Amino acid sequence: MKQQVHFLTLATADLDAARAFYRDGLGWEPLVDVPGEIVFFQVAPGMVLGLFDAEKFDRDLGRPPGTAGVSGLTLAHNVDGPEEVEWTVRAMAAAGAKVLTPPRPGEFGGVFHAHVEDPNGVVWEIAHNPGWHVDGTGRVVLG
């Protein structure tokens, strides 16, 4: 099995709120948008985030309604500097996100970051991390 995720699909209680946040608020462009069902956004080369109606998500997996929860995941978005952390968090808050921890220095490594929750409870870390970069081939370098 190749070391590759092609889709990350998240159970989404309020798909309209998700669309309003990502598409209208942050200006993201859907790859496919099926009202009442799913919105796909490309979020890395070859990789798609799918926001899928939570009831249909549970039904697809043969689970009782209300099973699906996203408390055990975070998404991180890295930016080029502390100021960009600040304005990204402001843009997310303006689009309807809840700031869980304001932009501030992390515990180590010169990280400067914030945690922000989208309208469906998905937690994003917005971070500047000087020990992280992506080389010209897409390879991530850490530390």
Added chain:
Amino acid sequence: MKQQVHFLTLATADLDAARAFYRDGLGWEPLVDVPGEIVFFQVAPGMVLGLFDAEKFDRDLGRPPGTAGVSGLTLAHNVDGPEEVEWTVRAMAAAGAKVLTPPRPGEFGGVFHAHVEDPNGVVWEIAHNPGWHVDGTGRVVLG
């Protein structure tokens, strides 16, 4: 905010089981491996999957232990044909995964897929989807 996820971090109850499954069973190469804490795997250009000890995950977000759950997400891995779905699922099962739905045709679009659960409850869809491809620039094309 750019339309980009750089890290997907999942609360992982049994990190040793995760390592045994992805690294030893499937042959994935960790980007960074900190025993008892986190294992990072690169899973797309510029994008990393982090499997993070669940207790530490909850503590980091200031939540009570046992909060984090991954019932509301699936990861998909696309392959080139039905036979590759079958042998990928066999390889995952041999590495310790639980097959939730065996390889079979999907409801539409010529999809052939299976659902498999990793040792920490993360559900993977292994799929052949003739309506999906990634072009030479990393752009996903659907439908």
